[in-house]
Amino acid sequence: MIICSVCVDSCIGGYISFYSKQPPALISALHKASHVVNGIKMVNWYMFFAGVDAGYGFFAPNVSSGFILEFKTCDSTGAPAHLRWLPDFTHQESYIRYSSLIDAFQDKLIAEDKLSEKQHLNLRRLNAIMRSIATSMLAADESTDKIEAAVYLYHFPSLEMFRLSDKEPSLLFIDQLIISAK
Template identity: 35%
Template sequence: MNRSKITLKERLFLFFTAIHLILIILVCINSSINAYNLVFNENVKNPPLTKITDAIKLVLRIPLTQQYSVMAGIDAGYGFFAPNVASGYVLQFSIKDTSNTVIRQVYLPKLKTNEGLIRYNTLLGAFQARFKALDDERKKIGKSKNKVASNKSLYTRYLDVVIKSIGRNIWLSNNDYSKDQKMSATLYLYEFPNLKESLMGDYKPELINILTLEVNKK
């Protein structure tokens, strides 16, 4: 009885296919655990999950493995199968008169190039971390008896400085604004309608107020 022999080329193909699939599964498991910790606010390390993620990181740090996962797009997690859908954020700057009435609203600083616009949109994506930090601060305040705000992290304070710096740039680049006027910056989460609302014909997105900061001219 003749048995078909697997050639060396076919063996190598099966070997690299298996390695490729294993890397995809490991990265997706790691992404799922990280997403679970983010959504359910599991800041305290869960020993079983920590052991799994640590083991996966050791595998992914094997020489040439990390480079291959980047080139093959495996490191994107579930983004390997489809682009990851990120939350959208809108930064609104409101100019107010002496009676605290909004007289103008600005959404973009004066950008001279398309590259600047792309970088600005990329910067807005960094506020996902600010949203998570703000949610953590509110939970800590809710658990605190004296209702005193917790100390902000260094990265949170950095993002607040970025918002105020953009506001100052808008203020100083326009000569129409008087010294008596005020400016506030509001960070909105751009929430799209869910599937049920879309089927009912409600396509209008909603802006959720996340954070409001006062911007000083100096």
């Protein structure tokens, strides 16, 4: 029931935000009902941490590009030591949860002054997760003085640009946190 509610909310919400249209009354009522279920605090936390609120964008017309996290470790002189795109995990489940989590970074694309209270809370969670991953990387490597954790969004060329030879995706910088060992 939770997953169905999340799918309905994601699909209708994506349609409304993409087309900037108000849906018919029946669809609007369905959207409000899904918000009631998804708005329950325990359900909302479960959706976020289990990743069930991410990855259902394919039901909506505005399928998003993928996000990636980059972790740049720096030594005490500030020189980059290593560039990592994925933390070390000890369990297969961690990889699955991490891949589900990445889609949650969609909230970082909304202008700060237009965020709802729930979106502000999600941004704080995302920053806490980035900080937690970077902190565990710092603890695992004594030669690292700081880690620059950055979020990027893949930007794929349009069909027109693809025809004109721009075939490679690029990375669009979204946000960055710097975590020091001290």
